[in-house]
Amino acid sequence: MNICIKNGRLIDPANQRDGVHNIYIASGKIQSIGRSPNGFVAKQTIDATGKLVMPGFVDLGASLREPGYEQKASIKSETRAAVAGGYTAVCCLPNTKPVLDTPAVVQLILDKAELAGFAKVLPLGALTVGLKGDTLSEMYALKKAGCVAVSQAPNNNLTSQTLRRALQYASSHDLLVVLKPEDVSIKDNGCVHDGAMSSKLGLAGIPASAETVAVAQIIQLAEETQARVHLSGISSAKSVTMLARAKFANIAISADVHAHQLHLTELDVGTFDANYHTSPPLRTFEDRDALRAAVAQSIISVSSGHQPHEEAAKQAPFPSTEAGISSLETVLPLMLRLVDEGLLDINQVVDRLSLAPATTLGLDMGSLGKGSLANVCIVDPDAVWQLTSKTWRSRGQNTPFFGQQMKGQVTHTLVDGRIVFKN
Template sequence: MKILLKNGQVLDEQTGKLIKKDILIVGEMIAKIAAEIEDEEAEVIDVDGKFVSAGFIDMHVHLREPGFEKKETIETGTYAAARGGFTTVACMPNTRPPIDSVEIVQDILAKAEEAGYARVLPIGAITIRQLGQELTDMEALKAAGVIAVSDDGVGVQSSKVMKEAMRKAHSLGLPVVAHCEDDTLAKGGCVHDGEFAKRYGLQGIPSEAESIHVARDILLAEDIGVHYHVCHISAEQSVRLVREAKARGQKVTAEVTPHHLLLCDEDIPEPDAMYKMNPPLRSKKDRAALIQGLKDGTIDIIATDHAPHMVSEKAQGMELAPFGVVGLETAFPLLYTHLVLTGELTLAELVEKMTRKPAELFGLPYGVLAEGKSADITVIDLEEERPVDPNTFKSKGRNTPFSGWQCKGWPVLTIYRGNITWDQADIVVTFEE
């Protein structure tokens, strides 16, 4: 099968400017990129000056399957990913049962392959049943296909267990992806311990609940040499700690979410569970530190922490509703509109944080628009403007704080391994085996 994308605009690596290119896809690979390509055997798609990027990579999503299929499935989650321009997603292990066995890993990979919308990279649990006590068989999990280990959803409370996990993971070449949260400080809280919490009499979660674990883990990882990655970083102190570790040459990396880049606790209009996520939206000062950290390279990548819940769950209110917001379908337009078009980031910087950089951090052969690479491609209309509408989401989740936000830069065509997985124009292409 051949697909020829005509008249696209791609980023020039030297100048960061958009230049016209055609792209020929043969089978699962990019065969040629040139100013002008003709191929009578190819299906021609005129993308009419739209921006063509490598497919986005999200290293932190919750696909909920197994165990929480009412919230999301591998099929619905990866379809949402395709709609958002993502061709690769890494799924977190806090399912039921957790991703702590070879059988669960194999089942996830089989279902992702069957769905065919996006590549799914399982992240295995650090501890059995994510109870923070006994390490999983990381060697078997790696052989089955996990690309990192994490107990995301809960912080590993025992320093001894975390140090043992780091030693084992390092011996296997697996990154440790850490949800950083000290339960003695965070338990029972539902929002950041700031002005909003005080105004409404809500129990807060202080920034130190995150940064204390970041500091502990950096110290534990220093001598071991493991690749230590901080999930959904949210606090100024955490950014400072990561920056200092990088300055010492330590292999410490971090991710930040669109919601932490664009919102702070002062933006929450009322006790509305659509604004409840973990870590919580923090102060204006924290948000500014996150943007600066992303710009100067302290924070390496952007990840959505896509966390779908049922409408009935979020309707329980700020104190009782589960933590989490969805993000796969809105990440690029939100960040393009509210960071790139406002001058905080360049288009090249945003794309790098969502493609090449996550691939580099985790040793993945994706994230690059180049000849001989996998045909994982996203076409984006940088001029199309419309509001975020949860009713149109392909995810089962509708839980977003961004409903109604006007955005430009919507993905209109997603190609994964040479197959069209999302087409806003409803072009139908049969999947090839």
């Protein structure tokens, strides 16, 4: 279908565009920017006056829960939530049941995603069989079946030797490896940041070293094996320092932070509020500010860390609740708060949410140049709205942000030239 997006402010860091341009879409692709192509007749015109037109966001790691955990969510429900949040492609973690470690599961997920018809799903294949950490998965087969990377997330239960070999093997197939930096023996049974709040509430703490020890180990192994590595969801200031040094030394390592980590801290746990039970844990103001600076300086990109849960998963005493926030629908408004505060400009937001993750994955996404697939998100930056369960799409109601006022709302999302979300 031929679509014209009129009068919007196009923000496309990949092509260094920021200005009012009309966009002409046909056959799922961007045919032209600015001037109408010869003989172009728009079947549909979207008036984007006063709105921002941006490449659709690419998420580096969401749990979609299917197959195996349909009591929490489904590919359909979560890809629908994704497009409502401006995402047009979402990497799904391999912690499904069965684990995403065979081409059959990859195919199942891709089929379900296509059938749902919302955001694209980019599978992260399991790095080891069953994510158990002993035997390498058939990474070549997974790659052929459509995996964009391999990952051990959300576990990090590998010995240093297995991790080293897994990185070597993945890099011989030129596969990106996505890892959650977490030393499980230091983490132990911790459930919140090891600090004033854990001491006060008597909750087992997770010290920053549970992350920094793993970050240091992974950086060393990435350098030695020359593998491409991405760290998923960092939470501490010291990790930022190490990553900045690694980048300076040209080690092929990237990282992201979950958007809510740029806002929340350990104090938000309050009196055992399980909606603030996250993994990695919410840390200190100093950590939060260092992470914000790292996003501003382009040391790290931003991901959702989307973890939808059923109600029962959060209905227990704090340490027995499951960690995670359902977050695909709150990333953009949380990032726009940082723009409001003058920490980022809108071009940087678009880069950290779409171009930077696409670059990490080595995929031709996150750009709205002529000839690109028309994966587009249109946002009304001035819309003020209240986040409530009424308009919430994710099946996971586990967000601490319900009831809050948000600014900036997605009005349209297009995936390959199809309007898949309209508000």
